[in-house]
Amino acid sequence: MKLRPFTPREVVSELDRYIVGQREAKRAVAIALRNRWRRQQVPEELRDEIAPKNIIMIGPTGVGKTEVARRLAKLAQAPFLKVEASKFTEVGYVGRDVESIIRDLVDSAMAMVLEEEKQAVRAGAEHAAEERLLDALLPIPRAPAQPGGFEAGGFEAGGFEADPHGEPTTSEPAAGATRDKLRAMLRAGRLDEREIELELEDATGVSPTMSIFTPQGVEEMGMQFKDLLGGLLPHRSRRRRMKVAAARDALVAEEATRLVDMERVREIAVERVEQTAIVFIDEIDKVAGGARERTGADVSREGVQRDLLPIVEGSTVLTKHGPVSTDHILFIAAGAFHVAKPSDLIPELQGRFPIRVELSSLNREDFIRILTEPQNSLVLQYTELLKTENVELAFTDDGIHAIANFAALVNERTDNIGARRLHTIMERLLDEVSFDAPDLGAIRIVIDEKFVRGRLEDLVEDPATQARALESIDKHVNGSKGLASAAAAIDVIELDRCTPEGVKRLEAAKAALTK
Numbered sequence: 001m002k003l004r005p006f007t008p009r010e011v012v013s014e015l016d017r018y019i020v021g022q023r024e025a026k027r028a029v030a031i032a033l034r035n036r037w038r039r040q041q042v043p044e045e046l047r048d049e050i051a052p053k054n055i056i057m058i059g060p061t062g063v064g065k066t067e068v069a070r071r072l073a074k075l076a077q078a079p080f081l082k083v084e085a086s087k088f089t090e091v092g093y094v095g096r097d098v099e100s101i102i103r104d105l106v107d108s109a110m111a112m113v114l115e116e117e118k119q120a121v122r123a124g125a126e127h128a129a130e131e132r133l134l135d136a137l138l139p140i141p142r143a144p145a146q147p148g149g150f151e152a153g154g155f156e157a158g159g160f161e162a163d164p165h166g167e168p169t170t171s172e173p174a175a176g177a178t179r180d181k182l183r184a185m186l187r188a189g190r191l192d193e194r195e196i197e198l199e200l201e202d203a204t205g206v207s208p209t210m211s212i213f214t215p216q217g218v219e220e221m222g223m224q225f226k227d228l229l230g231g232l233l234p235h236r237s238r239r240r241r242m243k244v245a246a247a248r249d250a251l252v253a254e255e256a257t258r259l260v261d262m263e264r265v266r267e268i269a270v271e272r273v274e275q276t277a278i279v280f281i282d283e284i285d286k287v288a289g290g291a292r293e294r295t296g297a298d299v300s301r302e303g304v305q306r307d308l309l310p311i312v313e314g315s316t317v318l319t320k321h322g323p324v325s326t327d328h329i330l331f332i333a334a335g336a337f338h339v340a341k342p343s344d345l346i347p348e349l350q351g352r353f354p355i356r357v358e359l360s361s362l363n364r365e366d367f368i369r370i371l372t373e374p375q376n377s378l379v380l381q382y383t384e385l386l387k388t389e390n391v392e393l394a395f396t397d398d399g400i401h402a403i404a405n406f407a408a409l410v411n412e413r414t415d416n417i418g419a420r421r422l423h424t425i426m427e428r429l430l431d432e433v434s435f436d437a438p439d440l441g442a443i444r445i446v447i448d449e450k451f452v453r454g455r456l457e458d459l460v461e462d463p464a465t466q467a468r469a470l471e472s473i474d475k476h477v478n479g480s481k482g483l484a485s486a487a488a489a490i491d492v493i494e495l496d497r498c499t500p501e502g503v504k505r506l507e508a509a510k511a512a513l514t515k
Contacts, residue, residue: 059359062418129251285335
């Protein structure tokens with residue numbers, strides 16, 4: 001498979017459309033993607049010797065670790081899988097084994113390639129679906145059985161049907177003209193609301209199920225058992241009554257599946273996994289035990305690392321679609337590392353992640369950019385959502401700054417969950433508007449600083465902290481420490497403006513500075 005030759009600068013520029021800041025992480029993944037293209041340009045005898053440089057991202061939750069990897073995979077049109085290291089267990093313990101990562105990755109690639117192949121044969125599938133729809137709209141009449149054991153159906157293939165006297169008559173011209181008229185009406189959409197009966201494959205039919213507990217994992221054995229029975233049991237179909245518009249989609253999907261060469265899909269999917277796949281292993285710090293005593297749940301942590309090692313290092317994993325080599329899969333690990341450190345991972349695994357990138361925590365300025373700059377910004381999302389109810393949201397600059405202030409303040413006072421805090425703040429801010437939107441009619445609502453404070457001030461109000469801040473400001477504004485201290489005090493209160501009293505004190509501080 002030939003990769004699209006994005007330059008590192010183009011990759012970073014594309015990631016900037018969706019992710020704010022974190023330039024070092026963007027540069028690292030951009031170089032990793034470009035190195036994949038470079039590897040395909042080197043002589044074949046050297047190509048297999050060039051291994052991907054896996055990356056480990058270190059940073060708190062909500063700063064964009066997962067989004068960087070996900071957007072990179074989408075940009076490269078590569079199979080992508082996100083897993084959490086804490087969900088896996090050492091071989092011999094109850095739980096999922098790490099080889100299921102590759103099995104799930106191949107299934108993801110199969111779905112991706114199958115969809116691409118269906119699009120490639122869509123024209124043929126649409127033609128076949130149209131013929132089946134016409135057959136349902138204009139069924140060919142069958143005459144009663146004739147003496148001697150012959151049926152009129154024997155003549156249908158040649159376009160004949162039996163007359164009352166037993167002689168075949170040619171009805172093809174009349175039937176053909178009617179069929180052409182129906183075809184024109186069908187293509188014009190004039191028959192979309194008509195109901196017809198169709199024979200469709202029963203994809204949801206009940207099949208025998210069995211749970212088999214083995215060291216290889218119950219989910220894989222279940223899939224293999226299903227595939228084995230799938231080859232022995234006949235395909236079931238059932239008659240369904242539906243409108244023409246829905247029937248067309250169902251028939252196109254069924255015909256496309258028939259036209260696709262599944263052997264070719266399997267070959268492409270396996271090759272794509274081996275050459276371009278990206279695996280994102282989140283919460284890698286949760287399996288880093290360090291020098292602590294290994295008891296209870298900690299017993300299998302090092303075992304998980306040792307099981308991950310051969311997959312990251314490069315090995316062959318058997319899947320139901322055939323053996324898959326992991327030599328050139330790019331692994332991106334991530335973790336907050338609040339308790340453990342990257343050096344707490346076993347040395348062999350550390351060596352397989354040569355590139356380390358630290359992501360910075362998000363501050364108020366980052367929140368302002370997140371709210372406005374990305375192509376899928378939260379402000380745009382909520383504006384478009386409520387526009388469907390004829391409610392126009394108009395966010396002012398001071399309103400956006402106030403939202404960012406509250407998000408930063410709540411993160412500071414409670415758990416710092418990064419940009420995810422903005423989702424909490426926005427839901428709280430627009431709770432009443434979202435609930436009442438169907439009853440408001442066409443209306444324009446301005447989201448300014450006053451609106452934001454009216455909805456959110458109780459979210460961050462902390463009387464003890466506020467009292468200390470106001471006391472400090474009163475002392476500075478009284479002139480005992482000069483203009484510089486007063487200016488610093490205003491900066492403090494700006495960060496902590498969460499009550500009407502705080503706003504009044506800020507105005508007093510500004511007035512004192514102007515004298």
